[in-house]
Amino acid sequence: MSAATPTYAGTAGAAARGKVGIWWFLASEVMLFGGLISSFVISRLGGSAHVEHDHLNVTVAAINTFILLSSSYTMVEAYAAAERGDRRGMRVFLGLTVLGGLAFLGIKAYEYTGEITHGFTPWAGTFWSFYYTMTGLHALHVLIGVIANATLCLGARLGLERPYRVELAGLYWHFVDIVWIFLFPLVYLS
């Protein structure tokens, strides 16, 4: 626990507005990813996008799933620490979440490199077009989350933290996790 518990007078209104705003944003994101995922599902069921399981690295994707699920946990612990006024705990857990996001992106880059060097480029077929679009868009969202969380972590170090900002960043991060929860079985396992 930090020595002093900070006070956040006047932030209740901003927190409520911010929460409704982020949920609206997430609703638009559901439409974005939902459109992509449903197009892929329909293409698969219609027989035009066969999954090339033999050329995907399920082990690496499973490691990435573990990392993202764990980073979702560290993110919610960062919020819990912020709520308690535990500045150090918030910084530690935000830092762990950022590391998780960076590890995910690094592993994804390794995976892409292996696939592209074997000739499985985004224009190698319908499946690969869907694969790079869905996982690439998801990776872009992870990158944005990493930047947001790193900014919050830096802000906490400078004493500029507000718990509701951690909550809003957390809502976004958990959404990104939920998208991967569906992409993993859809692309790699089924």
Place this chain on the structure above:
Amino acid sequence: MTGTTLTRGYVIIWIWLLALMTVSLFANTLPVSRPAIVTLMFVVAAVKAVLVALNFMHLRLEAWLIYAIATAPMLLVFGLMLALFPDFVLPR
């Protein structure tokens, strides 16, 4: 991590998520039909998503407005997918 405490409820949810991930990973080894395996995988994914939404996103503590915002686009996406089925999936 001196001075940093963990929240028991969140740890339990995290363990559940990892356990369900393991179920998905080994679902392909089950001696059942392929459609049953795929169904199991997506049921598990849905359970994981609900666990994250209710507990990590604190949806279970939210007002009806947030539920409405969260569920409306999912229904739209589902409706869109069903509407496209006759043209792209079902035999003519």
